[in-house]
Amino acid sequence: MGSLELKNIRKSFGSMEVLKGIDLQVKDGEFVIFVGPSGCGKSTLLRSIAGLEDVTSGTVLINGEDVTVTPPAKRGIAMVFQTYALYPHLSVRDNMSLGLKQAGTPTAEIDVRVAKATDMLSLEPYLKRRPAELSGGQRQRVAIGRALVREPELFLFDEPLSNLDAALRVQTRVEIARLHRQLGATMIYVTHDQVEAMTLADRIVVLNGGVIEQIGSPMELYNRPANMFVAGFIGSPQMNFIEAARVGEAGATIGIRPEHLGVSPAEGRFRGKVIHAEHLGADTNLYLETENAGLVTVRLFGEHRYTADDIVYATPEAGKIHRFDENGKTIVA
Amino acid sequence: MSKARQSTLRTSLVHVALIAYTLVALFPVFLTIINSFKSKQAIFGQPLRLPGPSTFSLIGYETVLKQGDFITYFQNSTIVTVVSIFLVLLLGAMAAFALSEYRFRGNTLMGLYLAIGIMIPIRLGTVALLQGMVATGLVNTLTALVLVYTAQGLPLAIFILSEFMRTVSDDLKNAGRIDGLSEYAIFFRLVLPLVRPSMATVAVFTMIPIWNDLWFPLILAPSESTKTVTLGAQLFIGQFVTNWNAVLAALSLAIFPVLILYVIFSRQLIRGITSGAVK
Numbered sequence: 001m002g003s004l005e006l007k008n009i010r011k012s013f014g015s016m017e018v019l020k021g022i023d024l025q026v027k028d029g030e031f032v033i034f035v036g037p038s039g040c041g042k043s044t045l046l047r048s049i050a051g052l053e054d055v056t057s058g059t060v061l062i063n064g065e066d067v068t069v070t071p072p073a074k075r076g077i078a079m080v081f082q083t084y085a086l087y088p089h090l091s092v093r094d095n096m097s098l099g100l101k102q103a104g105t106p107t108a109e110i111d112v113r114v115a116k117a118t119d120m121l122s123l124e125p126y127l128k129r130r131p132a133e134l135s136g137g138q139r140q141r142v143a144i145g146r147a148l149v150r151e152p153e154l155f156l157f158d159e160p161l162s163n164l165d166a167a168l169r170v171q172t173r174v175e176i177a178r179l180h181r182q183l184g185a186t187m188i189y190v191t192h193d194q195v196e197a198m199t200l201a202d203r204i205v206v207l208n209g210g211v212i213e214q215i216g217s218p219m220e221l222y223n224r225p226a227n228m229f230v231a232g233f234i235g236s237p238q239m240n241f242i243e244a245a246r247v248g249e250a251g252a253t254i255g256i257r258p259e260h261l262g263v264s265p266a267e268g269r270f271r272g273k274v275i276h277a278e279h280l281g282a283d284t285n286l287y288l289e290t291e292n293a294g295l296v297t298v299r300l301f302g303e304h305r306y307t308a309d310d311i312v313y314a315t316p317e318a319g320k321i322h323r324f325d326e327n328g329k330t331i332v333a
Numbered sequence: 334m335s336k337a338r339q340s341t342l343r344t345s346l347v348h349v350a351l352i353a354y355t356l357v358a359l360f361p362v363f364l365t366i367i368n369s370f371k372s373k374q375a376i377f378g379q380p381l382r383l384p385g386p387s388t389f390s391l392i393g394y395e396t397v398l399k400q401g402d403f404i405t406y407f408q409n410s411t412i413v414t415v416v417s418i419f420l421v422l423l424l425g426a427m428a429a430f431a432l433s434e435y436r437f438r439g440n441t442l443m444g445l446y447l448a449i450g451i452m453i454p455i456r457l458g459t460v461a462l463l464q465g466m467v468a469t470g471l472v473n474t475l476t477a478l479v480l481v482y483t484a485q486g487l488p489l490a491i492f493i494l495s496e497f498m499r500t501v502s503d504d505l506k507n508a509g510r511i512d513g514l515s516e517y518a519i520f521f522r523l524v525l526p527l528v529r530p531s532m533a534t535v536a537v538f539t540m541i542p543i544w545n546d547l548w549f550p551l552i553l554a555p556s557e558s559t560k561t562v563t564l565g566a567q568l569f570i571g572q573f574v575t576n577w578n579a580v581l582a583a584l585s586l587a588i589f590p591v592l593i594l595y596v597i598f599s600r601q602l603i604r605g606i607t608s609g610a611v612k
Contacts, residue, residue, distance in 0.1 A: 047507075050507075050511065051510075052507045052510060052511075071510070072507075072510045072511045073510065073511060073512065073513030073514075074513075077511065078511065079507070079508070079511050081504035081507070081508060082504065083502055083504045083505075084504075085502060085504035085505045085507065085508040086505075086508075087505070087508075087509075087523060088526075088527065089526050098512050098514075099511070099512030099513055102512055102513035102514060102518075103513055146508075146512075158504075
């Protein structure tokens with residue numbers, strides 16, 4: 001129950017090709033996240049899975065069944081939107097039960113399902129309210145509740161946390177993770193926030209310009225990025241890319257993550273001047289203008305006393321250098 | 334409006350301008366109403382004076398109610414106006430929804446074609462319309478008027494409503510689709526309630542020209558049983574003698590139904606005009 005397969009999905013808007021042949025398999029119970037910069041086609045792909053966009057060519061299979069031309073309501077999916085998309089004139093209870101009523105589910109069954117979802121999301125006190133009377137976080141919980149009562153094969157989330165403030169985002173993220181464990185349901189989640197992707201996903205699909213750059217578990221993407229795009233996209237602050245020839249390394253470009261650079265005031269590989277230091281308490285980020293490697297970011301753990309204009313030496317940890325060829329592909333050592 | 338940003342002088346200037354405009358706009362209405370309660374002599378003698386004990390007279394209203402079948406005229410006007418508004422709103426909203434919601438070949442062209450009607454007055458086509466009505470046997474029916482007014486009101490309705498429809502969130506419509514609502518249900522149950530203020534705006538802009546129109550009733554439906562109020566009032570305007578009491582009384586009476594409809598729509602209307610201006 002709840003597997004998804006995409007075969008060579010293409011989607012064009014006029015002459016603009018947004019999805020350029022996407023192949024993907026999602027196993028039952030998996031939590032898969034699509035990440036990528038804006039305009040990479042991740043939302044279009046999700047909407048194609050939902051049936052809100054017709055694909056130009058290719059096949060969408062849910063549970064092995066071809067649903068390419070099936071209307072959204074018959075695909076066994078539920079979707080949570082970035083803007084919550086609650087029906088403004090209906091109460092929370094009616095918002096949750098509308099889909100089931102449309103499908104002709106018996107009232108008793110609807111009540112049971114709504115009660116269950118309400119219980120899971122602690123929405124009991126709000127059932128009679130209108131969406132306008134709820135806060136952003138509560139609205140998003142109602143939207144998730146509306147998805148839950150459908151008991152779908154597949155949950156689709158379209159940037160559900162983007163409209164929430166930082167604290168609520170973390171809280172709701174934890175809630176979604178808990179729901180996934182509790183339900184064991186298959187979930188597809190779109191975000192541009194790599195922290196959400198890293199913390200929630202079983203597998204991450206990195207999209208760029210309408211193609212899949214890499215699919216893998218969060219740690220696979222972090223430790224073994226397939227190319228420079230993925231290497232630069234996953235991890236914060238961004239990986240440092242240095243022209244290999246300038247520092248006497250093999251390949252076209254080398255990449256070193258900021259957290260894999262050590263700093264010493266006395267000696268090291270790249271001599272440079274601190275142009276800015278960010279003290280975050282748990283971390284200290286240093287931006288160095290180095291003599292031979294250009295601008296380099298270093299992430300140190302804990303508190304450090306470096307300030308602007310200090311001269312320091314940065315050294316990469318052994319075995320933590322990524323190498324890329326002239327096409328940006330990773331060179332496997 | 335906060336006091337810090339508005340000086341008293343500016344506020345009072347704005348109010349003076351608004352009050353002046355209100356007076357100018359209301360003066361003809363006021364004149365019509367006061368004179369409708371005066372005797373004929375008083376209307377010509379002191380047209381600006383309020384009706385006093387010596388000049389007060391209900392002769393105009395008596396004439397209107399006795400002569401001519403004004404109840405029928407009112408009924409005709411109301412039927413034509415209400416049915417036309419209903420059709421304009423329904424068809425206009427549906428067309429606007431299609432234009433703003435669906436991507437199809439010729440969408441922009443279709444939108445332009447429908448908007449052209451705003452710029453070209455429908456009266457230019459009077460002869461053709463009359464020929465058409467004669468051919469279909471619709472002359473001297475209220476249907477003829479309803480059809481013409483619906484066509485007349487649609488372009489502006491589509492233009493205004495499609496702008497508002499674009500502001501309705503796509504996510505909301507998509508949520509409806511996933512919940513299994515048909516496109517009709519999405520239109521009637523999700524989109525229409527959200528664009529209600531703009532519907533009221535369109536209703537008012539559509540209603541007033543229809544209610545006040547003399548042209549089409551005169552040409553397409555001048556028979557006794559299909560006369561509208563504005564046409565009925567012409568009964569008292571003769572080539573040589575005009576019964577001003579009756580004309581003014583008929584016009585005063587004609588104001589009230591519009592006023593009632595306007596009050597119904599006005600609360601929505603204000604929201605419609607200002608939404609979009611202020612986010």
